[in-house]
Amino acid sequence: MNTRFWLLVLGVLLSYLLVFGAWTWPLASQLSSAFPAFADQDGYMQLWNVWHFREAVLSGQNPFFSNWLLYPDGASLWLHTYIPVAGMVNVFIGNEMLALNLTLAAEYALSGLGAWLLARRWVRQPVLAWLAGLYFAFSPYKMVRLPYHFDLVLTATVPFYILAFLRAFWFEPGRFWPQVRSWKAVAACFVLGVITLFSDYYVLFALLYFSLAYALWFWLALGNINWRKPRPWLILAVALIVTHIAIRLIRLAGVPDNSGFWWGGDLVGYFLPADNSRWLNFAWARQLYNDPKVFNMPGSVENVMFLGYAVPLVVVLASFWPGRAASRRHHDLQGRPLAWVLLFFVLLTLPALRVLGHVNFNLPNGLLHFIPFFNNIRCPTRWVLLVTLLLPIVGFSALEAAWDHAARPVARGLLSAALLAVVLFEFWPVPPPLDSSRRLPAAFQAVAKLPGEALFTLPVGLVDGYRQVGKTELRNFLYQPYYRKKIPSAYISRVAAEQFAQFEADTVMHTLVVLQELPAESDTVVVAPSATAAARFRRRYQPSGVLVSPAWRNGPAHRYLRQVFPDFREQSFPDGYVLLAPAGSVR
Numbered sequence: 001m002n003t004r005f006w007l008l009v010l011g012v013l014l015s016y017l018l019v020f021g022a023w024t025w026p027l028a029s030q031l032s033s034a035f036p037a038f039a040d041q042d043g044y045m046q047l048w049n050v051w052h053f054r055e056a057v058l059s060g061q062n063p064f065f066s067n068w069l070l071y072p073d074g075a076s077l078w079l080h081t082y083i084p085v086a087g088m089v090n091v092f093i094g095n096e097m098l099a100l101n102l103t104l105a106a107e108y109a110l111s112g113l114g115a116w117l118l119a120r121r122w123v124r125q126p127v128l129a130w131l132a133g134l135y136f137a138f139s140p141y142k143m144v145r146l147p148y149h150f151d152l153v154l155t156a157t158v159p160f161y162i163l164a165f166l167r168a169f170w171f172e173p174g175r176f177w178p179q180v181r182s183w184k185a186v187a188a189c190f191v192l193g194v195i196t197l198f199s200d201y202y203v204l205f206a207l208l209y210f211s212l213a214y215a216l217w218f219w220l221a222l223g224n225i226n227w228r229k230p231r232p233w234l235i236l237a238v239a240l241i242v243t244h245i246a247i248r249l250i251r252l253a254g255v256p257d258n259s260g261f262w263w264g265g266d267l268v269g270y271f272l273p274a275d276n277s278r279w280l281n282f283a284w285a286r287q288l289y290n291d292p293k294v295f296n297m298p299g300s301v302e303n304v305m306f307l308g309y310a311v312p313l314v315v316v317l318a319s320f321w322p323g324r325a326a327s328r329r330h331h332d333l334q335g336r337p338l339a340w341v342l343l344f345f346v347l348l349t350l351p352a353l354r355v356l357g358h359v360n361f362n363l364p365n366g367l368l369h370f371i372p373f374f375n376n377i378r379c380p381t382r383w384v385l386l387v388t389l390l391l392p393i394v395g396f397s398a399l400e401a402a403w404d405h406a407a408r409p410v411a412r413g414l415l416s417a418a419l420l421a422v423v424l425f426e427f428w429p430v431p432p433p434l435d436s437s438r439r440l441p442a443a444f445q446a447v448a449k450l451p452g453e454a455l456f457t458l459p460v461g462l463v464d465g466y467r468q469v470g471k472t473e474l475r476n477f478l479y480q481p482y483y484r485k486k487i488p489s490a491y492i493s494r495v496a497a498e499q500f501a502q503f504e505a506d507t508v509m510h511t512l513v514v515l516q517e518l519p520a521e522s523d524t525v526v527v528a529p530s531a532t533a534a535a536r537f538r539r540r541y542q543p544s545g546v547l548v549s550p551a552w553r554n555g556p557a558h559r560y561l562r563q564v565f566p567d568f569r570e571q572s573f574p575d576g577y578v579l580l581a582p583a584g585s586v587r
Contacts, residue, residue, distance in 0.1 A: 009113065012130065016112035016137055020105050023138065024146070024431055032098040036147040036432035043435070044474040045491050046083060046150045051096040051481040053087025063087065068480065069490035070462065071454055072540065073502060079494035081151045084198045096481065097436070100150065107156045112137035114159030115389055122329035122397040127416035131423060132392040138427055139388040140274040140306040147432040148301055152382065154199035157192045159389060161207050164188040166334050171218040178215070202382050210386060213344040217337035239364065247352075247362035250370055258378045260369030261359075262296050265349040265381040268356055269305035270312075276429045277306075294357040305349060305384040307391065308426040310419055315395030321402035329397040342390040348383040440482050443547060443577035448483040450581055452544030455485035458552050458561060459516045462503045464495040469504060470513040473549060488541060508537035508564060512557050520555035528563040537564060550576025 021028040027036065037043030056063035063084065067074030083103075090099035116133035123129045142153045168185035169178035180186060196204045217223060225232050251257065272288055273280035290298045297303065318324070329335035344365075351366035352359045369375045403412055440448075447455055461470025472489045480487070488503075504510050508529050518524055529537070546565060548558050553576055561580065562568075568580040 110156035
C-alpha cells in the first residue's frame, strides 16, 4: 500500500470525525468539560466507570471491583457495562469527560473507516463506499443511544474484525474446518475480540454471531440450494411451522426466555424514525413510538431500528432489477455469504414476527432465548447494528450491477450523490444533550469538605439489570469523583442475589427503603428504631453525613433518619438538598 492510499485513509477518517463533530456540536467545543447525557440517566453511570477505572489503577486496586458503590461490601464489575476501553484512555489523560469524548469520537470515526474499507472490497463507486461507512457509524441506532449507552456505540472493531476474518480463513461448502490463510489475521481477530470484550459484550457477540452465520453458509451449503424448485420451499415451510409450534409449547411449559421475546423488535421499528431525528420526527412517528399497544416499553431507545427509506428502497429495486447481472460481491466466493448473514441478523432482531404490536409467528432464532447464557443477550433489537453494516454493502453492490449497462458514469455519480444527500437528511439527528459534573451543587461541595470516607444518601437503592430495591439517583455517581465519598447505593449491571439479600438484611435499611416510597407530604407516624438497631446501622455504614434529596425532604424517611442520627445537625440548601452531619463538620 502506497502513500497515496494512506493519505486517502487519513482523509476518510477525518471526514467521519467531521461528521461526528457536526452532529454532536457543541460537544467539540467542550470536550474536557461536558459529555453527552440525559439528566439522571445511564450516561452518568458510564462516566463514573471511566473515572473509577483510573482511580482503581492508580491506587493499586483491582479495577474490576469497587466499594465506592454498595459500600461497605462492594461488588464485582466484571459483568457490568464498564467500558474499560475508555477507562484505559483515562489512565493517561486524567479527565474522565475528555477521555470519554475522545473515545467516542474515535469509535465513531473508526467505525466509519472500517465499514468504508470493507465496502471497498465490493463497491467501486467512491461516494457509495463512503456512504456505507456513514450508514454504519452514524445510524439512528447509534446516535439515539449516544446520551444513554456509551458501551453500545463502541463498534469500531466490528468491520475490522470482519476484514481480518476474511483474510484469516477460507471456507469451502460442506467442509467444517476452514483453511487458515493467514495466522497474522487470526491473531488480529483475537486481538480485536479482546478489545471488543473490554468495550461491550453485545458487540462481542455480534462478532461471534457473524462468524457463526458466515460459517453456516458453507457448513449447510446454502449457496447450492436451488430455490427455483419447490422442495427447498417445502422444507423451509415445514421447519418454520415446527419451530413456531415448538416455541409455543416451550413457552406454555414455563421455560424462561429472559424477556427476549418481550424486548423483541417490531417490524415497524425498521421504518419508524428515531425521536432524535432533526427532520423526520413526525407526529405520527412520535405517536407510534410512545404507543403501549405497539411497544412493550413505549418511548424506549431499545425500540429504535430505523434504516431510513432511501437505502432499503434502492436495495429492493436493485436486487430485483430485471436482467441485472450478478454483483461484484456475488462473484467473490468470500462475499457471497453476506446476503445470508444480513438476513440472519434481521431475523435475530425479531424472535417473533411482530407487526404493530401483534405477534403473528415465532421464528426459529427465538429458540436462542431459551438457552442459558445465550439468553443473556435479551435485547434483540440491538442486532440491527450488523444490519446497518451489511445492508449497504450488499445493496450497493447490487445497485452497481444493475446500473452497469443502464447508466453512464456521470449519471452514476449523480445518483450516488443524491442517495448520500437523502441519507444525510434521513439520519441527521438533533445534537445530544450535554451535562457536566463540574457544575457541582452547593450541597455536594459541602459533602466534599466532610471528614471520613462514606456518605449515606436518601433515597437509597440497589439496582441491576433484573431487579431493583429502593431507588438510586444517578446524579450521586456523576458527582462522586468530586465529593469523593463512598455510598451504599449502586447501579451495576449484574449483582448477586446474596448481595440484594445483604442489602436489605439490616432492619434500619429495610425500613428506609419502605418509608422512602411514601410521599414526602405523608403524615405517617415514624417509629424510632431501637438503640441497638441504630447503633448497628451506624457501625456498618459509618457515614460522615447524610444527604437528603429535595423530593424526600421532610418526608417519612427523612424524619426516620433524624432519629437514627439524633446528634447530626441539618443544613439546608437553596436547591432543596438537606445535609445531616456531626456538629462542627458542616460549614
